[in-house]
Amino acid sequence: MFSGRNFAAFLFDMDGTVLNSIAAAERVWTEWANRHGLDVASFLPTIHGRRARETIAALKLPGVDPIAEADALLKAEAADLEGIVPIPGAVAFLSSLPPERWAIVTSAPRELALLRIEAAGIPVPAMMVSAEDVTRGKPAPDCFLLAAERLGVEARDCLVFEDAPAGIAAGEASGASVMVISATHVHPVVTQHASIATYDGIGVVIDERGWIVIEPERMAAAAC
Incomplete structure (x- = not known):
């Protein structure tokens, strides 16, 4: 599950990935x-x-x-934000990341995205790509390519967190690695990618270049 891999940045879808709306x-x-x-x-x-x-x-x-x-x-x-909650572990996980090393990349309009982020109580990203920022939405890779560009990194050096087929396809097409979040899946999703149900079992460290290294045991050990 990317243990020990170094990534220049993490790119998160929003709905179904860091919050449940x-x-x-x-x-x-x-x-x-x-x-x-x-x-x-x-x-x-x-x-x-x-x-x-x-x-x-x-x-x-x-x-x-x-x-x-x-x-x-x-x-x-x-006007309907009732019941919007964070994906388990997402608040702590996002808070552990350097602000300049992650972004939310959503198909929602910016206005709606910010309302849902606030409703779920997750950290507001320093950088977000939303529906208005691209001509072609997911499954086209444009949104992830733009997010990587704005963060000053290459998409191939990023890890995309996604839950939906269109977003997974967009992540693949961008050249990034993909992590599938299954927290809101009613049925198991057959995927070639690594998959986690929550963020509770993973943590990160930052290497000497400022890149992110996933450590699956870090948060699990801290919880013991």
């Missing part, structure tokens, strides 16, 4: 799907990890403007 998001999207006559059960799994405008555009609903609908959904999601 599934209940809030699915409440809003369920209402939207019902208004448009969609089968909610089959539709909801498609909303995670992608920008709202791209999720809506993919449906090709007659007379529906994806940008206008995404803006309306943003307002509804911003």
